[in-house]
Amino acid sequence: MQTTLADFLRNTPEGEEAKSIVGKCVHCGFCTATCPTYQLLGDELDGPRGRIYLMKQVLEGNPVTESTRLHLDRCLTCRNCESTCPSGVTYGHLVDIGRKIVDDRLEAQGIKRPAKERIVRWVLREGLTRPALFGPALRLGQIVRPWLPQMLRNKVPASEPVAGTWPRTEHPRKMLLLDGCVQPAMSPNINAATARVFDKLGVQLVVAREAGCCGAIRFHNGDHPGGLDNMRANIDAWWPHIEAGAEAIVMTASGCGAMVKDYGHLLRNDPTYASRAARVSAMTRDLSELLPDFTDELHRLAGAVPRDSRRVAWHPPCTLQHGQQIRGKVEALLTRLGVDVRLCADSHLCCGSAGTYSVLQPELSYKLRDDKLAKLQATSPESIVTANIGCITHLQSGTETPVMHWVELVDRMLAPVVAAQAA
Template sequence: MQTNFSDEALRQPHIREADRVLRSCVHCGFCNATCPTYQLLGDERDGPRGRIYLMKELLESRDDDDQVTHETQTHLDRCLSCRNCETTCPSGVEYHKLLDIGRAEVDRRVGRSAKERALRYGLRKALVEPRRFQALLALGQTFRPLAPTSLKAKIPPRASRAGRTAPTTHNRRMLVLEGCVQPGLSPNTNDAATRVLDRLGIALSSAPAAGCCGAIDYHLNAQEAGRERMRANIDAWWPYIDQGVEAIVQTASGCGAFVKEYGDMLADDPRYADKARHISALAKDLVEILREEDLEALAVHGDARLAFHCPCTLQHAQKLGGAVESVLGRLGFSLTTVRDGHLCCGSAGTYSITQPALATQLRDDRLDALEAGQPEQIVTANIGCQTHLSGAGRTTVRHWIEVVDEALTTAPNNEARTA
């Protein structure tokens, strides 16, 4: 795609990056074929190709150009950032990088209403601090019966823990990113990962000073606040890296996709660039650890019939489509066929809150596909997808490692677990 940026504009790093991404696009339109919002709305401006043209026009225009309006902002807001288009694109367009630039620029140029600013600020403050989130969640769960129907679906019932086993000391050590909302919404997920890896001779522990990965701030256009969280996490993890931990494990694929991009997002920071690249290299989704191990050591004989929802951040961002299904198959679980498995469920971070109508339609369509094979349970790999799909009150939705852990605790030779 031809661009028309001035030499002065190209001296700005974000314009140079946008120019690079735009020039890789051949505007073929293959991306529209797999875009969830284009399929729902049928509007070129709600597909990747149309949004790319909108962002090109935006970035090439002057600050006083009155053609840049809230309408442009609306079409960019409707994007799920699912990155399905990147998987489809034959030219390798890094659409998500252009989208971050475009959203920041349109917000700077046209602003937001007081209501929108309040919602986004509230989401950032409520979600990124685990203790604050858990306190607000407990309050919501207490008064859930009194909440409007639309709000009840957003407040999950209290989650229980299956009983945490103290990690055994092993020569192999890894860190886990606890996450900001997962400890409140699904506290058993990381516990289950700890127990399963313990059986494999791997000690999993957290760095107490590590916090939110930074994705919520970054994608709500508080990008510098997101970078500050990246730097804080790097500082929290570095002493453990010096001590020889093998990997930084994420059980939420959304966090994993973001941490793997620390190196790119802090590339211009002279103090953190090298460390950020190292952190990104160490970042592993849980399935990347398990698929390399001798799974027979788990003594799991899974017999449940499952449908797997592969999160966009796992299959499109991390390119790990099929990895969880392979591990579950090796462990004996029966997996149903799910049509259009590449499509987004509508969770997409805070999307289900900022775009509730579209998110609900996408969720219901995804559940119809997941339930078509009559699974006993639906499993996934991201807390956002898990919570969003569960909100419909249909088939039970869990993290896949919980199902493995449950089979572990009931498997033959269970004494190996406490050896």
């Protein structure tokens, strides 16, 4: 599809990239078949093909309306369309650019988002991305939880999350671990369990305390400069460890992994950070890419599968199966360890969490959650396992069935064996 850029975008990096992406779209419509919002709303403009057409109009300088912004806001950025597209359209990059341009153009016309919406978005950008603020805020939320609106109550754990001990053994093999911004407060056991599993495999996980939010929350919500600053801060925090020989950068939240693997692309025009960003992206590995290399050793170390998790439903997050194109690895590893792993119908579809989407688009988000849970429950699981903190929190808000990170299950299977060996 040919695009003639408007003067304000001509010869700009974002304009040229967007033009290139739109040019790959042949409007075949395969993407609409796997788009969750198109399936819910049945509106062409709430599917990838329609949104690409809207963004093409914006790129060419046509008038931008609040309706344009609404259709782009409704996109989950699940990137299911990228897995389906036969032409290789990198829709995720395009919609990030498109949303920013639309916001800027409307702002220039004096058309602002409603005050309540602006406040919510500011709180999400500033609150979620700062662990020093988010942790105390979460604890306060637990105190007042009974009086919170249902939507907020769903995001606040009923009790204080507890993490197990962090191993202190030094190992010659070292890898970096991104602690993240929300996960340490909402589910601190995920990273602790990961560190314990790697410790038993002879690998020490190191957390660079200066590292923080991966940048996804700001970047995907239109604050590109703030998101890029988060990325630069992480690169600076990790670089001494990389130079000291760290083998990889481990991601336990697939949403963070998808973003960090994109650092090289997003910072490619930054003369100071481009080469380091490319190396960071190349070193980044989701947990599911690393632990399968230790399958035989894990099988040797593992004890019996816990009774409450012998049969699990596996929910692959969109950021894992579509964002990072990783499929089948978790299921294969857990099956090898003796777990009965089941995929639900339409496992390729989003659960509706999608970062801040569940707060900004609650009606659509909860419809997707309820549909996902119904299909997960149809597999008769004793627990649900997934690989992203957003999915865990979102799914758990709608079911009594325990929802956990899959590495926590692996950690529980190793713990009895280690205890027995110590005895």
